[in-house]
Amino acid sequence: MADYVIVSGRLRGFKPGDVVSDADLLAAGIIPAKNLALGSIKEKQNTKASRKYAKPIEEETE
Amino acid sequence: MATVTQLGKATVFTVGGTDFNDQLVSLEMTKTAPALDATTLASTSETFTAGLPTAETTFTLLGSFATSEAIQFAFGDVGTTTTIVFEPLAAAPGASSPRYTHTDGYLASAPIVVNVNELVQITLTYTGGSIAQAVS
Secondary structure (H helix, E strand, O other): OOEEEEOOOOEOOOOOOOEEEHHHHHHOOOOHHHHHHHOOEEEOOOOOHHHHOOOOOOOOOO | OOOOOOOOOOOEEEEOOEEOHHHEEEEEEEEEOOEEEOOOOOOOOOOEEEOOOEEEEEEEEEOOOOOOOHHHHHHHHOOOEEEEEEEOOOOOOEOOEOEEEEEEEEEOOOOOEOOOOOOOEEEEEEEOOEEEEEOO
16 A cells, blocks of 8 residues: 655645545545656655665675 | 425545535435336336446536546546445435445536636536445
C-alpha cells in the first residue's frame, strides 16, 4: 500500500500536505492513479533515518 | 408549493472527489428509465415497462489551465468513469436535503472553447452509470 502527499487544495476532505494511503483516497472517491497523473497527489518519499544514515559501501581493495 | 431559488449555493459538488463547487456555473443531472413498449394484442391501451436505467450529468465549470484545475482535470478524465456528488442544500443529507450521486459516469470528450473577452468555461457530459438520491 502506497502513501501519498496531497498537493491539490481541491481534493475534498483533505488539505495540501496531508499524508494519506490508497484506502483513505478510495474511501473519499478519489482514484490514486488518476490523481497521481494529474499532479493532485504525489508519492510520499521514503525518508527513513536508516536510509539517511546508511553505512556507505566500502571500496573494494585487492 | 415549496419552491427553491438556487442562488449559486451548491454546498457540495465533487467530480472524482475533486471539489469544483466554486467553479460550477450550471448543472443538469438526469436519471432515465427508458420506456420499453410492452403492448400486446390483449392490451386495452399502450403499456410500457422500464428498460435499463441510465444517467447523464452535464455541467459547466469556469475554466482554469492550472494544475488540478478544471481543464487539466477534464483532459485527465476523458475515457474514464468517475463519481459525481451534488448536494444542493446546506443541511446534512436528510429527508429535506437530498444528496445526488452519479456513479460510473463516462466522459467521452473534453472540449476547450475560448472566446475573446469571455471567461473560459468548459462543459462536460458524463453518461451512463446510475444516479442515486440519498435522503438520510
